[in-house]
Amino acid sequence: MTLSKTLLATTALTVAGGAVAAQEMADSMTLVSWGGAYQSSQQQAYVEPYIENNPEVSATWDESSNEAVAKLRAMNEAGNITWDLVDVVASDAIRLCDEGLAMEVDHDELLAPGEAEDGSEVDPSDDFGDLIVSDCYIPQIVYSTTFGYRTDMVPEGADAPDEICDVWDLETYPGKRALEKRPINNMEWALLCDGVAKDEIYDVLATDEGQDQALAKLDEIKDDVIWWSAGADTPQLLADGEVFMGSTYNGRLYSVIEEQDQPVGMMWDAQVFDLDGWIIPEGLPEDRLARVKDFVRFATDTQRLADQAEYISYGPARETSAPLVPEDMKQHMPTDPENSENTFLYNYEFWADYRDDIDAKFQSWLAQ
């Protein structure tokens, strides 16, 4: 008698609760990110608060974002997706979407509406705006690739470098440079300093002559360049005094300057904006998918994205988050008006087409 009553009561509860939790949610998640300061900003800004609200959930990190595309493809072929949510840059998100490895999402349905300062609600698709570069992509932050330089190595009598072409000015600013070991960004900067107008750069770069022109410009400093492939390389090279200036992600430079107190300055000219955000792998079982959706909705709302900016100097991808960013962080944001007088936006479509071709030329040029 009691048992059947309990059963009945439970059933009634389940039915009542059915509207909220339509299906079972898994109680563990595997999140994939980049490690380091960035991952810990995610952990503090939204994973910890989420687990506080949902104590039954456990989250595991996998620091594999730099090879996420290859690993997801392998998982997909093996038919065993072990990741629930993957943090990738926009170009990788586009490729994952192209390959059918990431799930297409309806941003307005999946994500929480933005909370504007006046209290009104903003549709997520308007709140993120143009930053939704792919149907599979849920942007979190805007970061930039820009230059840092050793303030104590600036020659006497010279001003601190403040424009991109100073990278090529070996006479005024002798010393090594650190550049990323790939054509993206370097080719654009080279053309910009070779007198190509900013809005013509990709038209020029699409031609053989334009590519040769960019490589010829890079040739001028080739002997003085140390090529990096991991984001931590340039901060290290700067701290050791191995290079005078080098390109890297602005958040890395922030931690060298503010947290490690190194004599390093930022040069924001011609910084290249890029995005970082989540994708949900295609083919998750229903209970895991339900959990991930619940988490993503929480983790990308207006407040959470603004919270993240407390821990790392990357700009939140939501427009409504911007006013909530702490004042003392604003000056370090790549999107701050002071810093963003001259910027680039990574051209995803161009590089999707030309990446293989230009990379072959670039690597061949490097190896000579």
Added chain:
Amino acid sequence: MSDATSDPNKIEAPTPDDPLAQAKALDNVDDRGRMLAADGTPLKRQLAKSLRIQKIRALALIAPLLLFVLLTFIAPIADMLFRSVENEIVSETLPRTVEALADWDYDSGESPGDEVYAALYDDLFLAQERKEHTRLGTRLNYELTGVSSLFRRSGRGVDDIGELYQDQFEDLNELWEEERTWAELMGSDEWLAAQEAWDEESGEPLPDFQLREGMPTLLPETSRQMLTFAEFIRTEDNESPLEEEPWTRVWAALYTDLTNKDVSGYSGPHTDLLQEASAAVGDFETTPIKQAFLDMDEDWGDPEVWGTIQAFSPDYTSGYFLNAVDMQKTPDGAAMRDEDERIYGLLFKRTMFMSLVITFSCILLGYPVAYLLATLPMRSANLLMILVLLPFWTSLLVRTSAWKVMLQSQGVINDVLVWLGLVGDANRLVMINNQFGTIVAMTHILLPFMILPMYSVMSTIPPSYVRAAKSLGATNVTAFRRVYFPQSVPGIGAGSILVFILSIGYYITPEIVGGTTGTFISNRIAYHISSSLNWGLAAALGTILLAVVLILYWAYDKIVGIDNVKLGG
């Protein structure tokens, strides 16, 4: 083991291993002169049988390991290497296009005819529904720049072709806007009844869509597209045409059918509607299919695009291998890549050269150490051995990074040299991010692999041989050169093979300290696996590397003889 036991077919006389059997066999010879065993069966067969049982037993013992190695090592490698020729994606994604394109001649310099575009419309439409078109675009973009965005854009634009007709049909009569109209027009009555009776909650599968009788002859194209559509949404989305508006591809097919076919003989549901549409299609606005594709993207008129699709339409391709040797498969056949895009030949040569240099440096540095280890008294030899093994137990990354600290221009060695006044502060030596740095770091890391086999061979050389040589009047040099060294050669051989093969596939150290001139082919393989996702090319490069190693191993066996390699004892 004697010959007899290793090859039972050669047995013509009793084996000396078994005198008892021998004695018995001598008495037992059958009428054909064959020797018999004790039980009367021919000895040869009996022996073969017992040997077979032994072999099976031996095989059963190693079977777990063999299976393990096969499943977890050989099979994945074979599968990966197979990707270097596999190319089914083109013919699977664009089956009709590939077929229609077979008759087209690239050398004509003109874009293919309408039938190819019609096939492309079919294929591309289905591919974008399955979201496979961008994948194919990525694949073909390895061969021709720009195809990736061509396919992505066309996937978005391909719906517009049929939408043109859909809008006009719907403007003509509102009935066309209802999904039900299509279901009743195209579907058979039985299917319609079954579909209406179907209950989602029941858990039963959706009924198969069936065409109305006579439809395949009346509206052939529409019937075909309707079937494809119904089958697709049933299996992929678990939906039925009763609730889903047909794809725009079906509308385009209806337009084609109504312009080509006479439907006045039709009498069934929606006869009036069909007659009305049939009368009206003559005035419909229309775009020829080829023109529609050219409007979408003018690259569809480019013979290069079609030539590439044609060249890569077979299921197996040599394209990846050609890429791996700095060539490319063009519509005209294999051709060298542009001078400024060649890189793999250089990297293969560099990998070979640097691996040889590293092997020789290891021999030079390792030989004296191994000699010391083998000749010193046990107590000091053990201490020395720990010193050899200590770096071996340290993480590879730590050792590589340590070399960075040592060799960089603000590093330990340069600082000391500047402090001693040997080099000026402005002319610090460049010792890292180049070949020199890679060779130094890798020699250090691989040194234990050279010392250990050398040591284990040297420790078995009796010191009395050298003493004997000296007592016979040999000088120290002669005794070493003529007596000691030849006996230590097997150790050098073993160490060299180990070090050479390990260094040829090395990846982490060249990546960290190699800069631009010290990187290996393995770094490019890693790039294609994890960054460019061109797994076919990575597999081709890997296959070539494997083949080179096997050839070198074979050559080594021919010249030195693999029996001369000793890892110890």
